[in-house]
Amino acid sequence: MTENATTTRVLLVDDHALVRSGVRTELTRHAPDLEVVGEADDVDGAVAAVHALRPDVVLLDVHLPGGSGGGGAEVVAACAGMLDRTRFLALSVSDSSEDVVAVIRAGARGYVTKAITADDLAQAVRRVAAGDAAFSPRLAGFVLDAFGTGxxxxxxxxxxxxxxxxxxxxxxxxxxxxxxxxxxxxxxxxxxxxxxxxxxxxxxxxxxxxxxxxxxxxxxxxxx
Missing domain, CATH: 1.10.10.10 (Winged helix-like DNA-binding domain superfamily/Winged helix DNA-binding domain)
Structure with missing residues (x-):
């Protein structure tokens, strides 16, 4: 979070304008400490927006057009040098292990599904901004594939x-x-x-x- 700031700056990344509008409205209504500073609807636009706006948290879908086809994971990987300042939280309708593992391996701090409530989403954003992990129940187990040991x-x-x-x-x-x-x-x-x-x-x-x-x-x- 920006030094001495009382708000967390959030970038919304989703290829559906209705979803972005809904998330923006819900965060504004339920979490005045979270400020939506921008939006993007594809991989290239998201990477450019992250570098230009330097938000505290990026809420991004894992399935995005553009780039080389890597979706949300590609966005995170392209911003690897900024992960100490900007944190990524996946927000997706998908709950597949492949999607979860890909975006976490790329460097995202958490993964929540779009079934989440507005209050819980706000809490997830705050946790990620603070450097913690945030997962919808039952999804965290999928990171075993990325961090498993013998x-x-x-x-x-x-x-x-x-x-x-x-x-x-x-x-x-x-x-x-x-x-x-x-x-x-x-x-x-x-x-x-x-x-x-x-x-x-x-x-x-x-x-x-x-x-x-x-x-x-x-x-x-x-x-x-």
Missing amino acids: ATDLAVHDDELDRLSAREREVMRLIARGYTYKEVAAELFISIKTVETHVSAVLRKLQLSSRHELTRWAAARRLL
């Missing part, structure tokens, strides 16, 4: 998992899969405050600093 590596890290209590492991798996604190609380029949406490404990015990790191840690150990 059985030998898994055994080496068993001691790290043993640091967590049974409840902390449950919370860790759900958070790593992209569940919100509210969704975790509902799933486990505990309070949101308790979820927050468990997440803090998990990150501290595993010496991780963000949800994004936690997702990659869990994926590498095939815990999702």
Whole structure:
């Protein structure tokens, strides 16, 4: 996020004008801290807009015309040198493992489907802007294909998992899969405050600093 700014600057990338209009309207209505600074409808336009506008977060569809046919993943890859400043969050109707893995491997911070609510989308944008991961429930497991390790590596890290209590492991798996604190609380029949406490404990015990790191840690150990 821009230094001393109170808003997160968002670029919308989708080849359907109606979708862009709808997302813009919903974010304006539900998240005044998120400012839509531009739009693009194809790969080439998106890459140009990212470099020109330097947004905090790019919300992009994975299926886009133009470029060499790589869609959203091609946009992310073409902006690889900017990933420390601009973060990418895929927003797509597709929930296929191929699409998820391709865009995450390219460097995106998360992937949510268009079935997401406006409030949850706003939260996902905020998490990605902060450097965390954001996934629709059940999609985070697909990153196993990109970050999987062998059985030998898994055994080496068993001691790290043993640091967590049974409840902390449950919370860790759900958070790593992209569940919100509210969704975790509902799933486990505990309070949101308790979820927050468990997440803090998990990150501290595993010496991780963000949800994004936690997702990659869990994926590498095939815990999702």
